[in-house]
Amino acid sequence: MQAAARLSVCRRICLSAMSSGYQQANVVILPNHLANDFEAFCRLNPAPLPLLYRSQSGETSCLPLAKHADIRTDISQYCVYEDGRLVETVCSLQSFSRVGSELQGRGSWSDMVCFYLGCSFGFEGRLKEAGVPVRNVEQGTNVSMYRTSVPCAPAGAFSCPLVVTMRPVPADMLDAAVEVTHLNPLAHGAPVHIGDPALLGIHHLSRPDYGDGAELRPGDVSVFWACGVTGIEAILSSKPSLAFSHSPGCMFLTDIPDCSPPPAPPPPPDGARRPSTGPDGELTPLCFLISHNPLWYSLASKSAVTRIRQLEAIIGEDPGQRGISALFVQDELLRSCLALSHASSVAITTGFPTHYDHSPPDETDGPPGAIAMATMLLSLGKQVTMVTDRRAVDMNRSILDEAVRKGVLKAAIPLVTFEDSGPDSALRFLCHHGDPSKPRYDHLVAIERSGRAADGNYYNMRGVNIKHLVDPVDDLFTAAQEIPGITTTGIGDGGNELGMGKLKEKVEALMPNGSLIACDVSADYAVTAGVSNWGGYAVACGLHLLHTCSSHQRYLKKGLGHTTLQEQIQDWTANLPSVDKEEAVLSTLVSFGIRSGKTGHLAMEVDGLTFHPTHSDIITRLLEVTLGSTNHRPG
Incomplete structure (x- = not known):
């Protein structure tokens, strides 16, 4: 021209409308x-x-x-x-x-x-x-x-x-x-x-x-x-x-x-590598709704999305033949990971006292997955709090301390309880000074946590009421639905876990004793897995994938500041779950007398499935999907 x-x-004219x-x-x-x-x-x-x-x-x-x-x-x-x-x-x-x-x-x-x-x-x-x-x-x-x-x-x-x-x-x-x-x-x-x-x-x-x-x-x-x-x-x-x-x-x-x-553009200074932004379709971001209140979407590359969907498929396998695949909803894991990636303070709760006639009554499913999520979240710089029942405070404090000592949990985290002390107790717990505009946490995660049924009771898979062993943590998830800025995730493998209320109709229709045991309390995301621990491992892996995804990282940072350093990636990788770390956690649980959920065995098993080869194989496959993304171009 x-x-x-x-x-x-x-x-x-000086407006974009000129179509020059x-x-x-x-x-x-x-x-x-x-x-x-x-x-x-x-x-x-x-x-x-x-x-x-x-x-x-x-x-x-x-x-x-x-x-x-x-x-x-x-x-x-x-x-x-x-x-x-x-x-x-x-x-x-x-x-x-x-x-x-x-x-x-x-x-x-x-x-x-x-x-x-x-x-x-x-x-x-x-x-x-x-x-x-x-x-x-x-x-x-x-x-x-x-x-x-x-x-x-x-x-x-x-x-x-x-x-x-x-x-x-x-x-x-x-x-x-x-x-x-x-x-x-x-x-x-x-x-x-x-x-x-x-x-x-x-x-x-x-x-x-x-x-x-x-x-x-x-x-x-x-x-x-x-x-x-x-x-x-x-x-x-x-x-x-x-x-x-x-x-x-x-x-x-x-x-x-x-x-x-x-x-x-002009070449970057000091030989710095220019980020890849070319026409490669695998790097193209996809858009996902992660919150209705407030309305909020997030981005992740096609490559990262594909791998998280692979994680979701792996944890959806059902070697225990519990029928959990009937509850599956695609991308619940992805959306949960995206929301957690944007969170700054996360509260995690677990504990399913299915063995009501033993002391302790808890099972080996739940705590390992909770610890795996907690250590990855800590590695990403987020605040993490664990919520437990009053009856289990001392035991869970000892378990967390041992996880830190063994290098499974990155650092010590607060362990708190929740009591129903009045109509505003959940609001006061979740928000500073009970002010809904000042939430203390922006994401709640329940993994293999007893969920309240429609009749107000809590049931194990056999239909036995275990309400006397469970604190009303469900109230936090119910209150969170009305507090802008708090998102919730439930991880379960049977439909009676906290958060599975999102899938209540499916649970009632398709799961054994479903009409009795189905959890009535919903979460924004309901992640189903053959074993709930696997869901926790997959969340940790999914967060790693998102934080090594150039498209998601750019969106998180608003396109501002330095790119991710190799030292950060190495730390995230070091804090992924592994066969050795998860075996160490399970060994600690057994030493405290915590039993397998399905069989009640005091052994190295979860839900009746032995750690080797079943759980170790799942962990290995999750890591293969996850770490494949960091050995070549970022997603």
């Missing part, structure tokens, strides 16, 4: 002494600030992006900043760049460095081609841009909050929107958040900080992409004596057609 034509298009057919760029212009810091800031925060080109000091052209460009005149509106304050908007920077003149006493144009950054307008055409409506274009408005409460990774003089754009997308088109934008990482790539804007600190969608408000249609979901206006926030926070930027929505127009692949 010739310079005159480019200038004419730029000056006509050419890729666009955000622009930040800074004094030379800040240029290296800003480049480092871009490298650390690649989602909002994908660097297309850094100019030489005083350079007005940018040949890699446009042959006949002049950055002083090719944007329809510029912002001028002095000491971190917006002082005016102008349609040209020529008056600031006369040869030999000073920039209002702030230095010369020859000292200024221009940064060209990828822009999300570059993918709007591709969204339309994929059939995804672009509401701001339909409504003839600029895209909505919001300052978030999420801090970017700082570098030198630069530290500021992330800015995002929001585009409403129909729920049934989320995967298409994610895939299209993932393939264009230099136009901000895939979304960094999908769902409730309050989770980003945005409380009024109708009042964007930049741009115009967009109207959501019925069935639309708010989808947020990192935004190059983050560069403007960086100017405001660093307070350079003089700086310039494009005016939000008024972009620099390149010579590169929308249909062309984006230009290669």
Whole structure:
């Protein structure tokens, strides 16, 4: 495109709705002494600030992006900043760049460095081609841009909050929107958040900080992409004596057609490896709903999703012939792992006193899976609390201490009990000061935990009422359903476990004694397994897969900060369940007199199945699926 034509298009209108057919760029212009810091800031925060080109000091052209460009005149509106304050908007920077003149006493144009950054307008055409409506274009408005409460990774003089754009997308088109934008990482790539804007600190969608408000249609979901206006926030926070930027929505127009692949970014410093973002379909993210209250979706690559589904198939095997496959619902494990990955504080409960005529009455299924999940969650930096019955506090404290001593549990964790001491006791337990806006935990997990039946009693698989041995931990799961921000998972192998109320109709119809024993208390996710411990092992493995998945990690971090270090991956791998560690846990349980659930044997077995070869084989196969993902490209 010739310079005159480019200038004419730029000056006509400065909204994404213009459908120019050419890729666009955000622009930040800074004094030379800040240029290296800003480049480092871009490298650390690649989602909002994908660097297309850094100019030489005083350079007005940018040949890699446009042959006949002049950055002083090719944007329809510029912002001028002095000491971190917006002082005016102008349609040209020529008056600031006369040869030999000073920039209002702030230095010369020859000292200024221009940064060209990828822009999300570059993918709007591709969204339309994929059939995804672009509401701001339909409504003839600029895209909505919001300052978030999420801090970017700082570098030198630069530290500021992330800015995002929001585009409403129909729920049934989320995967298409994610895939299209993932393939264009230099136009901000895939979304960094999908769902409730309050989770980003945005409380009024109708009042964007930049741009115009967009109207959501019925069935639309708010989808947020990192935004190059983050560069403007960086100017405001660093307070350079003089700086310039494009005016939000008024972009620099390149010579590169929308249909062309984006230009290669400058090489990363110090030989750092550029993350793989190519067209490989296995790395494409898929979108999954993980919470209704608040509305929240998460992303994971096709590769990671495939492997977690393989884990789910392995734990669904039923060598004990209990009929558990009849309760299976696909992706309950995946969605639980995704929700746990976003959690910061998790409470785990276990304990099924099926052997009511023994002391202790507990079985060997449950505690090993709980410990396996706990140690992986700790390795990922999350807070973990174990909830147990009052009758079992001393025993479980000793079991946890022994697990730490043997290196099975990464670190000691709090062990607490819950009592029904009044109508608000569950709320006070779950939330600081009983305030539902301040939850103490954001995920509850029950694994092989006795679940309350419809008649208020607790039954083992034989239909014997064991209510006298069980504290009302179910109340926590019931209360959590009404508290925004707390998600729940139940793991079971028979239908009478806490959380299996989600599958109550199936349990009543298909499981032995189902109409009597079926748990009446639901969880958001009901993970079924041939043995409940296997479900715990699979959750630990699934979390490892997600945290070694580049697509999920980017979404977790909002495209900000350093990439995952090899040392972190090594620690996560070291804290996976293993045959040796799970055998050690089972040995500890037997030493405390805890028996196999099905047979009552005081032996190295769980639910009547001996550790070798049945359980050891399942663990080995789970690890083969999991560790295969870290020996080659990340998923």
